[in-house]
Amino acid sequence: MIEFLLVLLTGTAAGALNAIGGGGTFVALPALVAFGLPPVTANALSRVALVPGAVASAWVYRRELTPVGETSTKALMAISMVGGGVGAGLLLALPASSFDAAAPWLLAAATLILAFGRRLSQTLRNALGRSVSMSPRAVLIGQFFLAVYGGYFGGAVGITMMALWGIGLGLDAAASNPMRVVQLAAVFFSAAVLFLFASDVLGAPLVLAAMLVGAVAGGWAGAHLARRLPASLLRGSILAIAVAMTVMYFLRG
Template sequence: MIEVVALLLVGVAAGALNAVGGGGTFVALPALVAAGLPPVTANASTTVALLPGAVTGAYAYRADIRPVGATTTRSLTVASLLGGGCGAALLLGLPASSFDAAVPWLLAFATVVLAFGRRLARVLDAALHRTTDMGPRAILVGQFLLAIYGGYFGGAVGILMLALWSAGLGIDAAAGNPMRVAQLAAVNAVAAGIFLVAADVLSDPVPLLAVLLGAAVGGFAGARVARRLSARVLRTLVLTTATTMTVLYFLRG
């Protein structure tokens, strides 16, 4: 019972963190491994467990979702669904060790881009005497590739989305956060569907259900809180989350 309560609280924290700034995977995944699930199963179970939180968060944000640049919400979501499916298939078909080794560097890159992306865009504008906004095709390709990563591992994929949109279009973290949550829901939905059919996520359902229920509550509550935060505060939270996760992953070795 103590373990179930602890996993419920982990789920609440992970769902809220995903809704506010991202990083819920890095709370839920270690907890599920500690509960006795094998790493790959825990990774797949994390995706399934965080899906309700992403869906409730997207619902709470539904009035604030805005298109990313010239892309439509539908086309961006299709890219997320296709990429998430490909990533889930890769997780089940390939060893995770090689990709896991690249995660700290991906997080470090995302953190730097989040911190300096808009400034870099202005510098490029001045140096090249042209706009640096990415076109819709480039945004969709980038979203598809990030969704593959999200379906395969998922850690900080929302932060990477914000990094892409910040560097490519100058979108602020607060303005992009509702769409980030919606696209996380799309990636997780297709990946979770594949994992439920083809992985062992239901072999030990109690830890999964505990985190899942907690994440649903945390995702909705976190989104409601994030909507009331200023752009500056939300950006600080996102950057703090990104920096913390990057440092922890490098220390983990």
């Protein structure tokens, strides 16, 4: 019962983090490994369990979605789902440590872009005398590779999404947070479908159920909290989470 409650609380924290700024996988994955699950199983189970939480957050945000530049939202979701499925397939086929060395540096770069991306975009715009903006095709290509990473590992993929949109399109982190949550749900959904049929996540039903329930509660509550935060405070919270996740990833490595 104590382990069940601890997993429930971990799922709640992970769901809330994903709704506010990302990083839920970093909370869920080490906890599942600590409870005795093999790393690949823990990785897959965390992705399956966090899907309903991401969907709950997306439902809360449904009236606040803003397009990612001129990119079709339907095309973006389709790319996210395809990439998530590809990444999940790679997780099942490749060594679990393949991205371990690259993950901290990817997150560090994303954090710097989140902090300075809009300023850098403005500097480039002033220097070139024209707007600097990614084309819809470039956005979709970038989204595909991020979705592959999200399906394979998932850690801070939402943060890297906002970093890409910030540097490439000048989007504000607070304004793009609802769309980040929706795309995160799409990435996790396709990965979860594959994991349910091709991995052993159903071998730990109580752990899966506890984290799933917690993630839904956390995702719902976290999204409502994020909606009530002033934009400047939400931006600061997202950046603070990104910095904390970066430090943890380097310490973990």
